[in-house]
Each structure stands twice: as structure tokens, then as C-alpha cells.
Amino acid sequence: MRQVTIKTIADELKLSASTVSRALNDHPDIHDDTKRLVNKLAGELGYRPNIMARNLKSRTSNQIGVIVPEIRHDFFANAISGIEEVAYQKGYTIIIAQSNEEQEREIINLNSMYLNRVSGIIVSISQSTNTESHFQKLIERGVKMVFFDRVCQTLNVPKVHIDDFESAAKVVNYLIGKNYSTIVHFAGPQSLDICRKRKLGYEEALGKPGSNLKSVVIEAGMHENDGYNSMNKLLEMGIESCAIFAVNDPVAVGAVKRMKELKIDIPGQMGIVGFSNNPITEMITPRLTTVDQHAFEMGQKAAEILIDEIEGKNLNGNQLDIKLETSLLIRESA
Amino acid sequence: MRQVTIKTIADELKLSASTVSRALNDHPDIHDDTKRLVNKLAGELGYRPNIMARNLKSRTSNQIGVIVPEIRHDFFANAISGIEEVAYQKGYTIIIAQSNEEQEREIINLNSMYLNRVSGIIVSISQSTNTESHFQKLIERGVKMVFFDRVCQTLNVPKVHIDDFESAAKVVNYLIGKNYSTIVHFAGPQSLDICRKRKLGYEEALGKPGSNLKSVVIEAGMHENDGYNSMNKLLEMGIESCAIFAVNDPVAVGAVKRMKELKIDIPGQMGIVGFSNNPITEMITPRLTTVDQHAFEMGQKAAEILIDEIEGKNLNGNQLDIKLETSLLIRESA
DNA sequence: ATAGAACCTGCAAACGATTGCAGGGAAGGG
DNA sequence: CCCTTCCCTGCAATCGTTTGCAGGTTCTAT
Numbered sequence: 001m002r003q004v005t006i007k008t009i010a011d012e013l014k015l016s017a018s019t020v021s022r023a024l025n026d027h028p029d030i031h032d033d034t035k036r037l038v039n040k041l042a043g044e045l046g047y048r049p050n051i052m053a054r055n056l057k058s059r060t061s062n063q064i065g066v067i068v069p070e071i072r073h074d075f076f077a078n079a080i081s082g083i084e085e086v087a088y089q090k091g092y093t094i095i096i097a098q099s100n101e102e103q104e105r106e107i108i109n110l111n112s113m114y115l116n117r118v119s120g121i122i123v124s125i126s127q128s129t130n131t132e133s134h135f136q137k138l139i140e141r142g143v144k145m146v147f148f149d150r151v152c153q154t155l156n157v158p159k160v161h162i163d164d165f166e167s168a169a170k171v172v173n174y175l176i177g178k179n180y181s182t183i184v185h186f187a188g189p190q191s192l193d194i195c196r197k198r199k200l201g202y203e204e205a206l207g208k209p210g211s212n213l214k215s216v217v218i219e220a221g222m223h224e225n226d227g228y229n230s231m232n233k234l235l236e237m238g239i240e241s242c243a244i245f246a247v248n249d250p251v252a253v254g255a256v257k258r259m260k261e262l263k264i265d266i267p268g269q270m271g272i273v274g275f276s277n278n279p280i281t282e283m284i285t286p287r288l289t290t291v292d293q294h295a296f297e298m299g300q301k302a303a304e305i306l307i308d309e310i311e312g313k314n315l316n317g318n319q320l321d322i323k324l325e326t327s328l329l330i331r332e333s334a
Numbered sequence: 335m336r337q338v339t340i341k342t343i344a345d346e347l348k349l350s351a352s353t354v355s356r357a358l359n360d361h362p363d364i365h366d367d368t369k370r371l372v373n374k375l376a377g378e379l380g381y382r383p384n385i386m387a388r389n390l391k392s393r394t395s396n397q398i399g400v401i402v403p404e405i406r407h408d409f410f411a412n413a414i415s416g417i418e419e420v421a422y423q424k425g426y427t428i429i430i431a432q433s434n435e436e437q438e439r440e441i442i443n444l445n446s447m448y449l450n451r452v453s454g455i456i457v458s459i460s461q462s463t464n465t466e467s468h469f470q471k472l473i474e475r476g477v478k479m480v481f482f483d484r485v486c487q488t489l490n491v492p493k494v495h496i497d498d499f500e501s502a503a504k505v506v507n508y509l510i511g512k513n514y515s516t517i518v519h520f521a522g523p524q525s526l527d528i529c530r531k532r533k534l535g536y537e538e539a540l541g542k543p544g545s546n547l548k549s550v551v552i553e554a555g556m557h558e559n560d561g562y563n564s565m566n567k568l569l570e571m572g573i574e575s576c577a578i579f580a581v582n583d584p585v586a587v588g589a590v591k592r593m594k595e596l597k598i599d600i601p602g603q604m605g606i607v608g609f610s611n612n613p614i615t616e617m618i619t620p621r622l623t624t625v626d627q628h629a630f631e632m633g634q635k636a637a638e639i640l641i642d643e644i645e646g647k648n649l650n651g652n653q654l655d656i657k658l659e660t661s662l663l664i665r666e667s668a
Numbered sequence: 669a670t671a672g673a674a675c676c677t678g679c680a681a682a683c684g685a686t687t688g689c690a691g692g693g694a695a696g697g698g
Numbered sequence: 699c700c701c702t703t704c705c706c707t708g709c710a711a712t713c714g715t716t717t718g719c720a721g722g723t724t725c726t727a728t
Contacts, residue, residue: 003714005713005714005715006714006715006716007714015677015678016677016678016679017678017714017715017716018677018678018679018680018715018716018717019676019677019678021714021715021716021717022677022716022717025716027717028675029675029676029677030675030676030677031675031676031677034676034677046475048448048449049449049714049715050390050451050713050714050715051449051450051451052386052389052390052395052451052713052714052715053390053683053713053714053715053716054714054715054716055386055683055715056384056386056387056390056683056684056685056713056714056715057682057683057714057715057716057717058683058715058716059337059683061386063429070415071405071411071414071415071418072408072411072412072414072415072630073411074406074408074411074613076411077405077406077407077408077410077411078406080405080406080430081404081405081406081432084405084430084431084432085432088431088439088443093429093431093446093450094429094430094431095397095427095428095429095430096414096418096428096429096430097418097422097427097428098415098418098419105422109422112427114382115382115383115385116385116427117384117385117386141380224617250617253617257617257619260619279408279614280613280614280617280618283558283584283587283591283614283618284614284617284618285591285594296406337684339683339684339685340684340685340686341684341685349707349708350707350708350709351684351685351686351708352685352686352687352707352708352709352710353706353707353708355684355685355686355687356686356687356707359686363705363706363707364706364707365705365706365707368706368707383684383685384683384684384685385685386683386684386685387683387684387685387686387713388684388685388686389685389713390683390684390685390712390713390714390715391684391685391686391687391712391713392685392686392713393713
């Protein structure tokens with residue numbers, strides 16, 4: 001007999017499969033002596049319950065699906081870490097897929113998880129996703145779903161993300177307090193929700209009563225070289241002393257690189273703040289002031305909410321829209 | 335009727351479940367008209383095969399378990415990306431767990447995957463793992479396993495990793511070619527296999543015939559501040575011009591930081607090389623020369639081997655011990 | 669002595685899909 | 699007209715566990 005099953009034990013002990021099953025599950029109907037006997041033999045035989053059979057019977061898998069654009073991105077890797085942490089504590093297993101920023105692959109992965117009968121799905125949507133029907137369809141069929149970071153606003157499921165608007169305003173207010181004469185924003189592509197919100201937050205903070213700072217925005221991409229180039233543009237505009245709020249860390253790093261080449265004093269002549277708290281921000285000189293998005297905690301929170309949904313402990317219906325506090329990490333660059 | 339099953343379709347069409355099953359699986363025994371009918375209704379009813387039932391029947395899950403120390407580490411995140419990529423192509427799903435460098439948790443995760451009947455497991459062992467019995471036990475029970483990066487040398491299963499010895503020698507040979515008068519090694523803890531091998535590679539290259547370079551090793555940890563402190567030690571030793579081979583990138587970055595504070599010219603007065611190709615190496619000034627470990631490819635390779643094992647396509651028995659080529663990325667720091 | 673409670677245990681039917689075997693009908697050959 | 703062969707389809711067992719129900723024993727209380 002290849003596999004040790006409940007039946008193996010039952011036969012050996014001249015019991016029925018049901019008694020063995022109950023004994024293993026510590027059911028009160030079973031005599032303690034029987035339980036001891038069964039457990040002892042189970043141990044000796046190296047019995048392991050067949051989870052597939054159990055899942056089939058219970059119609060659930062205790063698996064949580066996670067779909068992110070790219071696992072290798074620092075932010076997502078951290079978020080996944082957080083998800084795994086919580087899932088592990090609560091007895092769930094996570095299965096992971098990446099969309100590589102392609103909608104098509106997002107759809108395939110989503111459906112594959114649906115087929116696999118995962119207990120729930122945590123998603124951060126891909127950049128190229130321009131429809132929500134694939135999510136909508138599953139939600140209608142009762143699949144538990146939670147979005148994080150890159151959420152889909154129009155869908156009626158829980159979301160966990162940061163308040164980009166508030167966070168940006170927080171940064172700018174800090175810079176205002178530092179008495180910089182000009183506060184510039186190196187913005188990201190305005191097609192992206194988060195970039196738009198960060199810019200709005202910047203403008204909101206600048207426009208506060210009593211402030212006579214004018215808005216200076218240079219829009220570019222989100223990579224290091226974009227920051228480098230924006231820095232050149234800034235100088236062409238004749239601005240020689242200011243504070244810069246960069247849309248993210250790579251852009252800030254690129255700007256810093258150019259500033260160092262030009263021997264611009266940081267933060268004396270120009271201050272600069274990034275966004276995301278990439279590991280690099282702490283390794284460059286000067287250490288970069290930035291905004292920590294608490295990726296790990298975001299993952300944890302998303303997992304907690306999903307598991308609550310799965311286990312029917314959801315208090316607030318699906319209206320949950322959690323904006324996690326960000327932290328302004330004040331270091332040396334501003 | 336809540337769930338649409340094969341039986342639902344069978345009843346509706348007044349067929350038997352077996353006919354429906356065969357029709358869905360395009361079995362030659364079934365008439366084309368029947369197939370068309372069945373597939374049509376299946377589509378309309380939104381039928382999805384219950385993978386758990388199928389798995390139970392087929393005694394396999396098409397899932398691959400992955401256990402790494404920490405998902406958030408750049409290297410592992412990349413490796414996982416690679417694993418997922420291959421798994422996705424070949425129709426497997428990956429389930430992920432992290433050991434947080436704790437042996438106990440590694441064991442729990444390993445056993446949980448075993449219970450879940452994964453088709454195979456890919457592991458990079460935790461730092462605190464000091465026994466191999468938990469792996470050994472599963473291997474004896476026929477679980478397919480592949481190690482990557484942090485491999486367990488004594489176990490008779492496929493391994494994928496880099497040749498630390500060769501890679502280190504490659505770095506040092508490059509530095510020798512640059513005519514540095516002294517070549518120093520900032521070594522990591524010699525309790526770790528990889529650190530020991532890198533040091534040996536360093537010594538090997540230095541000891542080559544015709545070279546009269548003497549070995550200068552400063553042993554410390556693997557973090558940025560270790561590099562910073564080692565730099566100070568180096569100067570105390572009176573060495574003012576040399577090339578440094580750091581055990582990894584953070585150590586190199588720490589050293590660079592100190593060098594910049596002291597206005598040491600890089601690479602003129604001192605050259606420095608890191609190890610791993612962390613993203614940061616390209617963002618600091620000067621851009622760091624380092625060794626690329628091809629994490630993504632390593633993950634791909636490990637997944638390919640595992641899947642070959644699972645599908646019985648393994649050519650070379652379990653003796654596979656793949657040392658992936660590393661690349662010396664020559665940039666500005668040396 | 670006996671009813672009732674309290675305990676144990678087993679039967680058998682699920683869960684949903686797959687598959688060996690066999691039955692039934694139609695077509696074709698003798 | 700009968701037998702064989704080829705198609706198509708269904709029966710029933712199987713994968714391993716769980717669980718409602720019922721049967722059986724022992725013990726306690728009246």
C-alpha cells in the first residue's frame with residue numbers, strides 16, 4: 001500500500017474510517033484511549049492527511065492568491081512579505097503571480113486562481129489595465145477580493161492604499177516650514193492616478209492662505225534619468241535656490257546626482273525630498289528625506305482584511321477604503 | 335443549485351456525467367455534436383472544473399512550493415520572479431513562504447507544503463539552519479526538491495548557484511590587470527559558505543605565479559556600516575592607495591561613503607568592487623563595479639530543473655550541480 | 669428492574685471529476 | 699438474416715476525508 005490513508009489506519013486498528021477521522025480531529029465522541037491509539041499509529045505510519053480531499057469536501061482551499069505587477073520591485077516584494085506574514089499566522093498559504101504590467105496576463109492569472117478555488121485574492125493592478133470587467137466578473141461570482149496600492153476606485157471591494165494627496169501635502173508643508181523661497185515639484189506622468197494626486201497635494205499645500213509661494217512643476221517620467229533631466233530644466237529656468245519635491249525616489253536620486261556634479265550644496269542651496277523610502281535613499285550622500293509608504297504594513301493590512309472577509313468577520317461591508325498613514329522620514333537632504 | 339458541476343450539465347442535457355467529462359476533455363469516444371452541445375452549455379452556465387477534485391483524482395497539484403529566507407531581499411525577489419516566469423509558462427502555480435532566516439519556520443513551511451502535496455519544492459536555506467534532516471526526510475519520501483543560491487551541499491538533489499570562488503577570482507584578476515599595487519579584501523563572516531569561498535577565490539587569484547601581491551584581509555559583517563568601519567581600519571593600517579574587493583555591495587557602498595568623506599579619489603587613488611549588482615550600485619557616484627549574480631536567471635534555471643524532475647525528464651539523475659556564470663559589470667569605481 | 673442519559677462507534681452518503689468496462693445501436697460483410 | 703466491428707454512451711468504482719444519523723453499550727437514578 002503506497003499511501004497511508006485514514007483507511008490504512010482504520011484497517012490496522014480494526015476501526016472504521018469515520019472513527020479514525022474523528023479521533024484525529026479530536027472529536028469529543030471518541031474515547032481518549034482510541035484517540036491515543038490512533039494518533040500513535042498515525043505517527044508511526046507517517047500518515048499525512050490528504051489536504052486535497054479535505055479541501056474538496058470543505059469546498060475551500062485556504063489559499064490566498066496574490067497578483068502584483070512585478071515581484072522584484074522593492075515595494076511589492078515588501079508588501080508580499082507582509083501578506084505572507086499575516087497569512088502564515090492565520091493558517092493560509094499564498095500563491096503568487098505577476099502580471100508583468102500586462103492586462104492580458106493579469107486576466108489569465110486571475111482566472112487561474114479562480115479555477116484553483118483560492119479563498120480570496122489580493123491585487124495590485126497592472127499599468128496597462130484599462131478595464132475592470134475581469135475583476136467585476138469574479139466579484140459578482142462571490143470571490144473575495146482586496147486591492148492594495150494600485151487600486152481600482154470604481155469597484156466595490158475593500159482597498160488599502162496611501163493617501164497620496166495628504167502625503168504630498170505633508171511633504172510640501174514641511175518644506176514650507178523650512179522657509180525655502182521656492183518649492184518645485186518634479187511630477188510624474190499625469191495619466192497615473194498616484195502622480196496626479198501627488199501633484200494636487202503639492203498644489204493644495206502651496207495654495208494655503210498666508211503662503212505666497214507659486215507653483216513650479218516640471219513633468220517627466222519616474223526614472224532616475226528623468227530626475228537628472230528635470231534638474232537641467234530647472235536650472236535653465238533660472239532657479240538657483242529652492243526645495244524640490246520629487247514624485248518618487250529614483251527621480252530624486254537622479255536630481256541629486258546632477259546637483260552633485262554641479263556642486264550644488266544640499267540642503268543649503270537646494271533641498272530635495274523623494275517618495276517611497278527605497279533602500280537607496282539611506283545609502284546615498286546626503287541621505288534622502290523621503291516618504292515611507294509602509295509597504296510591509298500595507299501587505300499585512302490587505303491580508304488581514306481579506307481574511308476577515310473570508311471568515312465572515314467583515315464589519316463594514318465592502319465599503320472599506322483604508323488610507324494608510326505615511327511617514328515623512330526627515331534625513332539630510334531637506 | 336449553487337455550483338455548476340459536471341452533473342449539472344449532464345442532467346440538463348440528459349447525458350451521464352462521464353459523457354460530459356469526456357466531451358469536455360475532447361475524448362475521441364464522444365460524438366462531435368455531443369461535444370459541441372456540452373461545451374456550449376458549459377460556457378453558458380459558467381462551468382469551471384473543480385481543480386481540487388481533479389487533483390484528488392490525479393494525486394497531484396501542479397503547484398510548486400518556494401521557500402526563501404526573505405521575499406523582500408532584492409536577490410530573492412528577482413529569483414522568485416524568474417521562478418514564477420517559468421512556472422507560468424509550463425502551467426504550474428507557485429506558492430511562496432519565507433523562513434525569516436529561522437530554521438523552525440523553514441521546517442514548518444516545508445512540512446506544510448508537503449501536506450499540500452506540492453509537485454516540488456525550491457529552497458534557499460535560512461541562515462540559522464544547522465541541520466538538514468527536515469530536507470532529508472522529505473527527499474527520502476520522494477519529494478522533488480531543488481536548492482538555489484544557499485544550497486545544502488551534502489544533500490543529493492539538484493542545486494543551482496554561482497561559483498563564488500571563480501567569481502571572486504575573476505574580480506581579483508581584473509583588479510590585478512589594472513595594476514593596483516595592493517589588493518585588499520573586505521571579507522564577510524567566515525561561518526558563511528559563500529564568504530569563505532569568496533575569500534578563497536581572492537587568495538587563489540593573488541597567489542598566482544608571477545604575482546607578488548600580498549593578501550590583506552579585513553573581516554567584518556555584510557552591512558553598510560561594516561564597510562564604513564573596515565575602511566577606517568584600512569587607513570589605520572597605513573594603506574593609502576589600493577583596490578578593494580568587498581564581499582558584497584552594501585559593504586562596498588559603506589566603504590565608498592567613507593572614502594568620499596575623506597575625499598579619496600575613486601578609482602584613481604582607490605578602486606573598489608562590490609558583489610551582487612544591487613540596484614543601488616548603479617545609482618551612486620561613482621557607479622560601482624560589481625558582480626551580477628543573475629538572480630532572475632537563477633530562479634528560472636531552478637524552476638526548469640525542478641519541473642523536468644517532476645515530469646520525469648531529468649537526464650542526469652540528481653547529481654545536477656549547476657554553477658551559473660556570473661558577470662563582472664565594469665563601471666566607474668574600479 | 670428499567671427508563672433515560674451519556675458515550676462510543678460504524679454505515680453510508682457526500683464532495684466533483686476521471687476512467688475501465690460493458691452495453692446498445694448502427695453499419696457492413698458473409 | 700446473422701455475426702462482427704465500430705461508435706457512442708452510461709454504470710459504477712475510485713481518489714481520501716468528513717459528517718448526519720442510527721445503533722449499541724454502559725452507567726446512573728428511580
